[in-house]
Amino acid sequence: MRRWASSLLLLLLSLWTAAALEIKLDQTDNQRCAGMYSKSSWGGPVDPYIHVKFTGVGKDQGDDPMVSLLIFDWKDQDFLNVLPDGEDRAAICQPEYVEAGLCNETDIGKFLVSPNATDQSVNVILTKAVHLKDSAPIKYPITKTGYFCVVTEKFGATTYEAIVEFRNAYGELPATQIPKLPFYGGITIAYALVLVYVRRTAGPGHGLTTRRFWGFLYFQHRSDILAVQNYITAILIFLVVEMLMTWGFYDYLNRHGSNVGSQVLLVVVAILNAARNSFSFFLLLIVCMGYGVVKHTLGRTMIYVRWLAIAHFVFGIVYAITSLVVNPDTAGPLVLLVVLPLAGTLTAFYVWTLNSLNWTLKDLRERKQHVKETMYRKLWWCILISIIVIFAFFFFNSFSFASASDPDYVPFHWKTRWFVLDGWLNLVYFADVAFIAYVWRPTANNRRFAMSDEIAQEDDGTFEIANLDIGNPDESDDEDEEAKIGSGKQQGQNGGQAQSSAAGGQAQQSAQQQQQRSSQPSGAASSAARKPSQPVSRESLDGETIFAVGEDGKFSDEEDDDNEEESGQLVKGRK
Numbered sequence: 001m002r003r004w005a006s007s008l009l010l011l012l013l014s015l016w017t018a019a020a021l022e023i024k025l026d027q028t029d030n031q032r033c034a035g036m037y038s039k040s041s042w043g044g045p046v047d048p049y050i051h052v053k054f055t056g057v058g059k060d061q062g063d064d065p066m067v068s069l070l071i072f073d074w075k076d077q078d079f080l081n082v083l084p085d086g087e088d089r090a091a092i093c094q095p096e097y098v099e100a101g102l103c104n105e106t107d108i109g110k111f112l113v114s115p116n117a118t119d120q121s122v123n124v125i126l127t128k129a130v131h132l133k134d135s136a137p138i139k140y141p142i143t144k145t146g147y148f149c150v151v152t153e154k155f156g157a158t159t160y161e162a163i164v165e166f167r168n169a170y171g172e173l174p175a176t177q178i179p180k181l182p183f184y185g186g187i188t189i190a191y192a193l194v195l196v197y198v199r200r201t202a203g204p205g206h207g208l209t210t211r212r213f214w215g216f217l218y219f220q221h222r223s224d225i226l227a228v229q230n231y232i233t234a235i236l237i238f239l240v241v242e243m244l245m246t247w248g249f250y251d252y253l254n255r256h257g258s259n260v261g262s263q264v265l266l267v268v269v270a271i272l273n274a275a276r277n278s279f280s281f282f283l284l285l286i287v288c289m290g291y292g293v294v295k296h297t298l299g300r301t302m303i304y305v306r307w308l309a310i311a312h313f314v315f316g317i318v319y320a321i322t323s324l325v326v327n328p329d330t331a332g333p334l335v336l337l338v339v340l341p342l343a344g345t346l347t348a349f350y351v352w353t354l355n356s357l358n359w360t361l362k363d364l365r366e367r368k369q370h371v372k373e374t375m376y377r378k379l380w381w382c383i384l385i386s387i388i389v390i391f392a393f394f395f396f397n398s399f400s401f402a403s404a405s406d407p408d409y410v411p412f413h414w415k416t417r418w419f420v421l422d423g424w425l426n427l428v429y430f431a432d433v434a435f436i437a438y439v440w441r442p443t444a445n446n447r448r449f450a451m452s453d454e455i456a457q458e459d460d461g462t463f464e465i466a467n468l469d470i471g472n473p474d475e476s477d478d479e480d481e482e483a484k485i486g487s488g489k490q491q492g493q494n495g496g497q498a499q500s501s502a503a504g505g506q507a508q509q510s511a512q513q514q515q516q517r518s519s520q521p522s523g524a525a526s527s528a529a530r531k532p533s534q535p536v537s538r539e540s541l542d543g544e545t546i547f548a549v550g551e552d553g554k555f556s557d558e559e560d561d562d563n564e565e566e567s568g569q570l571v572k573g574r575k
Helices: 002-016 074-080 095-099 180-196 214-220 227-256 260-288 300-325 333-366 370-402 409-413 417-439 446-451 473-503 508-533 558-574
Strands: 023-026 031-036 049-055 066-073 126-131 138-141 146-155 161-167 198-202 208-212
Touching: 023 031, 031 161, 049 066, 049 146, 066 074, 074 146, 126 138, 146 161, 146 409, 180 214, 180 227, 180 417, 214 227, 227 260, 227 417, 260 300, 260 333, 260 370, 260 417, 300 333, 333 370, 370 417
Parallel strands: none
Antiparallel strands: 023 161, 031 146, 049 138, 049 161, 066 126, 066 146, 198 208
16 A cells, blocks of 8 residues: 555656656647747756657658658748749758759758858758657757747658757746746736835935835724725735736746646636636726725625626636637637626626716715715726727737738747737736725725715805804804803993092093903903804815814814813903
8 A cells, every 4th residue: 555655656746847848740740830049038057959859650661761850940931942933832852853953962851951041041950851760869959049940741751750849048938938937026026015015215305205005004004994995905915926826837837847736836827817807806896886985885786796706706717727628729619608608797897897987976976075086086097098008909919910820920929929918918907906006095084084975165165064063153153142242241331430430530541441451351252252253274185085074073173272262261251
């Protein structure tokens, strides 16, 4: 039992550490091309090369079965068209071509090459007649970056098989995929910076200004976080993990080649990608519905949104696995059973999201919630710009793919195809996520902003404070009237005292002094009566995300101090 387990473990380890991706050529599939970087272009521990080894030679193919081999750079294909009839094809040296002077007798079995190819070709053109029964491995060194092709053709042999390896200097990853390694590494760092970005810079007054982003703000205001901000935090963490796993897949493939380990990582990356798409559509939909800012809860609608996201995730996994297993060239009508459900959930997300955003904007506009409307207007512009960029890029690519049937299309675009098919969509997605995270960033007044409505404003810019309970204005007016009445009575008494003093032989100067004493409480009461009538100053809300509204319907604690001072002055006036 132990011996059987040890043998199984060794077999799994051998599969896990299998060699690089190898391409098989035979009499039915006799050519393969791939881009190759020179060591100076990309760097690496080894010198790049193309390795060809013929295997599986049958015993019933005669005494000397031969196969013609050709390795060349695509830019040098003009040196292969040497036939006098002008046919655009590579030909093999045969006895009739020897008689025509196109090749020598020693070149029989080799591909025809122009005599000046050695001096004028971009890279070396290798052609050889391979004797299958005593063939040795053939190694073609890569000295310059190019798009190289390996062509085989039977010459006396009826069947053959060859293993071709395109080995770059940096590792096992194909040259068309190697830019993804630094790309996904860089975008992982970018998502991590969005999550935990903190930076101190010198401000205008030569002081230190701290620039903080999501992670720091989330921790700083963790006691005042909205539910939608928890979802945004979750997707930011998920994106860091997903991009890190994608980078790990390409790094593993570059180090170990295609084996069981790389296939497992590929399945994991496909599942994470399906989860990211579902999570992203779910988050965008609940944000457009106003969850957390306009609505405190979505009720049963949240259940429907979650079920739609789960369905999209399941259909996405089925689509990803099917695309890995089924060859698109051999796929039949049954593939529609995989594509149509995914397209249906995707369409439902699009329609529901746009309708929800329009309804939220309309609701905020009717209730004159201008600050919140500005937030969702920015989101509307973000979605619109993203759609325009995507359609513009697809429109641009349509002209590029229109010439895909041209034999020169792939050789001259192999370095940038990865960005057209994969890279730019990730950049658009990153820009959208970073923008939403910035607009919905945590602040000190999250819940206060979400639970309060903006005070409606007239056309002249003044506040409507009739329904705002600030300092109970009805009681203040009554107290002002009582203060004025008390002031008038005190003035009358003071006047009587002045007349009696004059009748008793007092001088006019004594009456003036008495009036000055009586005018002090009256002036205090008058100023106290006039003070509440001053307009309440307010700060501009332009550019602010959160209202500066205090507790108990007050804008700040300064009003309490003012009211206490007014009450003290009124009491003195009554005395």
